[in-house]
Amino acid sequence: MSTTPAPPRASLLLLAYLAFVSLGLPDGLLGVGWPSIRTDFGVPTEAVGLLLTAGTVGYLTSSVLAGFTLARVGVGALLAGSTLLAGLALTGHALSPGLAVLVGCALLLGLGSGAIDSGLNAYAASAFGPRHMNWMHAFFGLGVAIGPLIMTGALSAGLSWRWGYGxxxxxxxxxxAAFALTVRAWQRGVPASADPGAVVGASASPAVRVPIRATLRLPAVWSGALAFALYVAIEVSAGLWAFLLLTEGRGLSATVAGGCVSAYWGSLFVGRVVQGVVAERLGGTLVLRVSLAGMAxxxxxxxxxxxxxxxxxGLVVVGFAAAPVFPLLTLTTADRVGAAHADRAIGLQIGAAGVGAALVPAGLGILIGNTTVQVLGSALVVLALALIGLYELGSRRPGPERAGPGGSSEPARPDQAAQVGGEGHMVSGPVRPVVDGR
Known part of the structure; x- marks a missing residue:
């Protein structure tokens, strides 16, 4: 029996990539489409905060619940239902008669997106290595990069912003539909435990039951959640307000600015493709430190x-530098909190990321509306420095011991030991045997 992790199934890996493309597509639409939306509905610039807040409520709710109920529901069914819900919500965006309906659709889109994000990340954290984890998230960047191009193309052709959402x-x-056809394939190798406190994902290891309060007592869970909130606040704020900065603040035309916003998201995609390989060879710690400095x-x-x-x-540098931060922090979750708490911690982290993605960009919208869009750069600097400080503070603490089933510190069991990928990079997830045909 080998302790080398089995390679992910090609069909599921491809579908995970496509799912992250579709997950990123709506995020790229709003920044370019919002000026037209606010004009159609006769609302001020800062009204985008209502959409972001509604989306965050749905995203936070579903992502946290997905982390606690993934074993009970099953990852395949969760992904199929959540993706369908997101599709219906986007249809509502395209047909929305006013801001109130649009806000309701944003809530539904958040519910679907949060479950997709949390479910796939929980699965990938134990099924994928650092390269595929980065590449999966790279396809999110590809989706967000394509979104502005679709919206820019529709508006340049004289069409309504509704076409982009359609x-x-x-x-x-x-x-x-693809998820629905592969529900059983996603379940292969997942522990057949109905307990929401069990370790889930792609591991064939026995389920470990832990009480919810044990997970919530871990400081590493909450410091990790805060780091995710800060990181995503930077990523989304730059993408959301870059179009306004480049048009109203730097004098670019709408078409050129839309292309530049796509370049920002495209740099996120390229960065994750490139740095996924680099992280396997140099290790996550070095890559994370260099990336955080690059964001600043x-x-x-x-x-x-x-x-x-x-x-x-600056936008391209931020995008390329930020590329590996989210996937590497997700991948090493079990190393920080223990494999028995990893799925719940990932759900909380994804939920915190949703909060950061809404509250900070919405707050910046209010600040921009009352001052000038030029304030965006200074705000990003402050957020980047805060994220560096938080990461360095956490990295200087003594290495956390694995949390046992009861939440107490105890050495990791052999089936929960971190896998080593590349040249010493720690890959979260239980060790499992190589299975022919996997």
């Missing part, structure tokens, strides 16, 4: 007054 709705429904440098370029090209360069 196209996205069709894509989500197609992915939902890119934010500083955006903050410096100057020509539009400087802000565009």
């Amino acid at each position: 196209i996205m709705a069709a894509a989500q429904v197609a992915v939902a 440098v890119g934010a500083a370029l955006i903050a410096v007054p100057g020509p539009a090209v400087l802000a565009v360069l």
